[in-house]
Amino acid sequence: MAVYTEVSDEALTAFLTAYEIGGLLSYKGIAEGVENTNFFLHTTAGSYILTLYEKRVREDDLPFFLNLMAHLARRGLACPQPVRNRDGAALGRLCGRPAVIVSFLDGVSVKHPGVHHCRALGGALARLHAAGSDFGMVRENNLSVGAWRGLFAQAGAQADSVAPGLAERIRGDLAVLEAGWPRGLPGGVIHADLFTDNVFFIGDDLSGLIDFYFACTDAFAYDLAICLNAWCFEADGRFHRDMAGALIAGYEAVRPLAPAEVAALPILCRGAALRFLLTRLVDWLNVPPGALVQPKDPREYDRRLSFHRTARDARDYGRAG
Ligand SMILES: Nc1ncnc2c1ncn2[C@@H]1O[C@H](COP(=O)(O)OP(=O)(O)OP(=O)(O)O)[C@@H](O)[C@H]1O
Numbered sequence: 662m663a664v665y666t667e668v669s670d671e672a673l674t675a676f677l678t679a680y681e682i683g684g685l686l687s688y689k690g691i692a693e694g695v696e697n698t699n700f701f702l703h704t705t706a707g708s709y710i711l712t713l714y715e716k717r718v719r720e721d722d723l724p725f726f727l728n729l730m731a732h733l734a735r736r737g738l739a740c741p742q743p744v745r746n747r748d749g750a751a752l753g754r755l756c757g758r759p760a761v762i763v764s765f766l767d768g769v770s771v772k773h774p775g776v777h778h779c780r781a782l783g784g785a786l787a788r789l790h791a792a793g794s795d796f797g798m799v800r801e802n803n804l805s806v807g808a809w810r811g812l813f814a815q816a817g818a819q820a821d822s823v824a825p826g827l828a829e830r831i832r833g834d835l836a837v838l839e840a841g842w843p844r845g846l847p848g849g850v851i852h853a854d855l856f857t858d859n860v861f862f863i864g865d866d867l868s869g870l871i872d873f874y875f876a877c878t879d880a881f882a883y884d885l886a887i888c889l890n891a892w893c894f895e896a897d898g899r900f901h902r903d904m905a906g907a908l909i910a911g912y913e914a915v916r917p918l919a920p921a922e923v924a925a926l927p928i929l930c931r932g933a934a935l936r937f938l939l940t941r942l943v944d945w946l947n948v949p950p951g952a953l954v955q956p957k958d959p960r961e962y963d964r965r966l967s968f969h970r971t972a973r974d975a976r977d978y979g980r981a982g
């Protein structure tokens with residue numbers, strides 16, 4: 662459970678007096694997620710999510726995330742809406758942390774996605790990219806290639822205690838990725854963390870996207886590469902080419918990839934895998950004392966990297982043609 666900050670009912674009740682969302686009926690810590698502290702709130706006016714922002718989220722970036730969610734919703738994308746308090750502010754402070762209440766989104770995430778889910782995800786990702794095209798704010802991706810060596814420096818010395826030979830493999834990937842990272846690809850607002858737990862379905866239909874707290878301005882195809890990693894591999898490293906093909910086809914049915922994006926897909930997938938390997942490695946080795954959190958296994962991304970190192974082109978990811 663990701664609850665880094667405990668919130669007493671007195672503190673929460675006092676916090677809620679600034680909002681017009683009725684009286685508190687119940688609240689509880691949410692058993693998923695690793696980044697922020699989340700509570701489910703049930704009030705006399707309805708259901709909400711309360712998030713207290715932790716470690717990786719910089720307070721300065723919150724206006725970008727909150728304005729983005731509002732913008733995407735205006736463009737018709739189903740995503741949580743920040744709730745404003747009586748003074749018109751979405752951002753508050755609770756138990757010493759920046760805190761926001763957002764609307765509750767119906768739906769459930771799928772643990773074991775299939776081809777159908779991947780095709781729907783591809784379409785939603787492309788629509789998200791289109792909906793963000795007239796969003797006026799910019800946020801650099803502070804977890805892209807320029808940050809990976811710094812993350813490795815935080816964890817590299819203990820990497821081999823997690824998997825034998827891991828430090829050497831990461832060094833090799835870093836050298837290749839830093840030398841060949843593609844620049845100038847079509848880009849704009851990307852989600853940058855669209856894992857299965859951040860995509861909701863009702864029945865077979867994709868019902869919405871959550872967790873925009875890594876959203877940033879970067880290459881669209883990098884977002885697709887993150888999804889290919891997150892949705893199309895088993896934990897043991899087995900790759901589902903049919904699911905990857907469906908994800909790409911679902912994306913291209915809305916926004917066809919440019920030739921440079923197709924060519925860059927293998928290196929973008931390799932980079933996306935290294936990004937999550939490194940953040941997971943740092944988190945795995947540094948669980949804050951007392952935090953209720955289950956860190957995610959970095960070795961899953963070590964296994965995906967074995968695939969990406971041998972991939973030659975987009976056809977290896979199931980793209981037709
Ligand atoms: N607006 C929402 N509507 C419904 N449920 C939500 C909403 N926001 C969050 N949740 C629930 O809370 C869980 C954790 O939220 P979230 O993914 O934002 O946390 P996180 O710590 O940032 O996680 P991650 O590890 O994915 O970065 C979600 O998996 C979902 O079950």
Ligand SMILES: N[C@@H](CCO)C(=O)O
Pocket residue numbers: 695696854856937940941957
């Ligand atoms: N989605 C990330 C955690 C949140 O950033 C992971 O699975 O490593």
